Amino acid sequence: MDKTILEAIDAAAEIWSRAVFPVALTGAGISVASGIPDFRSPGGLWSRFDPMEVATDKALRRNPLGVWQFLLEAVQVFVRAVPNPAHEALAELERAGCLQAIITQNIDSLHQRAGSKRVVEFHGHCRSFYCNSCRAAGDVGRVAKLTRADIPWTCAHCGGVIRPEVVFFGEAIPEQAMQEAERLVARADLAIIVGTSGEVAPFSVFPYRIKAMGGRVIEINLGPTAYGRLSDVRIDAPAERVLPELARRILKPHAPAIS
Numbered sequence: 001m002d003k004t005i006l007e008a009i010d011a012a013a014e015i016w017s018r019a020v021f022p023v024a025l026t027g028a029g030i031s032v033a034s035g036i037p038d039f040r041s042p043g044g045l046w047s048r049f050d051p052m053e054v055a056t057d058k059a060l061r062r063n064p065l066g067v068w069q070f071l072l073e074a075v076q077v078f079v080r081a082v083p084n085p086a087h088e089a090l091a092e093l094e095r096a097g098c099l100q101a102i103i104t105q106n107i108d109s110l111h112q113r114a115g116s117k118r119v120v121e122f123h124g125h126c127r128s129f130y131c132n133s134c135r136a137a138g139d140v141g142r143v144a145k146l147t148r149a150d151i152p153w154t155c156a157h158c159g160g161v162i163r164p165e166v167v168f169f170g171e172a173i174p175e176q177a178m179q180e181a182e183r184l185v186a187r188a189d190l191a192i193i194v195g196t197s198g199e200v201a202p203f204s205v206f207p208y209r210i211k212a213m214g215g216r217v218i219e220i221n222l223g224p225t226a227y228g229r230l231s232d233v234r235i236d237a238p239a240e241r242v243l244p245e246l247a248r249r250i251l252k253p254h255a256p257a258i259s
């Protein structure tokens with residue numbers, strides 16, 4: 001890594017080491033190295049599916065087949081993905097008491113699979129399924145076996161469409177996740193933004209709130225983002241390279257540098 005990035009990592013490690021209640025805010029960028037292309041990127045799922053046609057509350061009722069053509073691909077991408085060194089570094093920092101929680105927009109469960117315990121899933125997840133009409137639970141064991149011939153997956157009780165526990169466009173953030181996120185943000189004295197460009201509220205507002213209460217902000221993102229000058233330290237490099245380096249500096253501050 002080049003010198004300015006290493007200097008930024010040193011500065012971030014110093015801020016992080018002094019924080020009492022650090023909270024990570026993560027988005028799609030942290031999972032790209034796990035084989036999950038950002039839905040919004042070229043080649044991502046949104047370049048082939050129109051989110052308004054396949055990921056809205058209305059689409060669930062009007063276009064169950066289109067929704068499931070999309071979900072079948074999305075769920076299989078998540079099943080094949082494995083946590084990368086960025087997820088693992090955050091889990092290690094939590095175990096060492098150096099990270100209080102993760103608030104994530106991701107629905108891929110990779111933080112939990114890496115070993116993180118306190119994860120607030122702002123947009124839900126794909127670990128459970130239910131009927132959009134009668135709320136009956138869908139058998140999650142079926143998901144891995146679903147083929148094109150089985151979709152749309154419908155409810156055995158009422159014929160409604162089965163959906164993942166994911167927040168679709170136009171739907172509210174789950175109440176419990178919202179409350180938990182609010183509690184964490186109110187206590188946090190450091191926001192570590194990873195792989196999220198700050199364009200989707202209310203999630204994008206959290207680091208501003210932490211900063212307004214006297215906290216600090218570290219940003220690990222590739223390329224320019226909507227956060228502009230908010231961050232105390234901005235590291236423009238891939239999270240899977242930056243976070244393990246940061247963890248090493250925070251957990252073993254006297255070890256010699258290897259880069």
Ligand SMILES: [Zn+2]
Nearest residue numbers: 131134155158
């Ligand atoms: Zn049903």
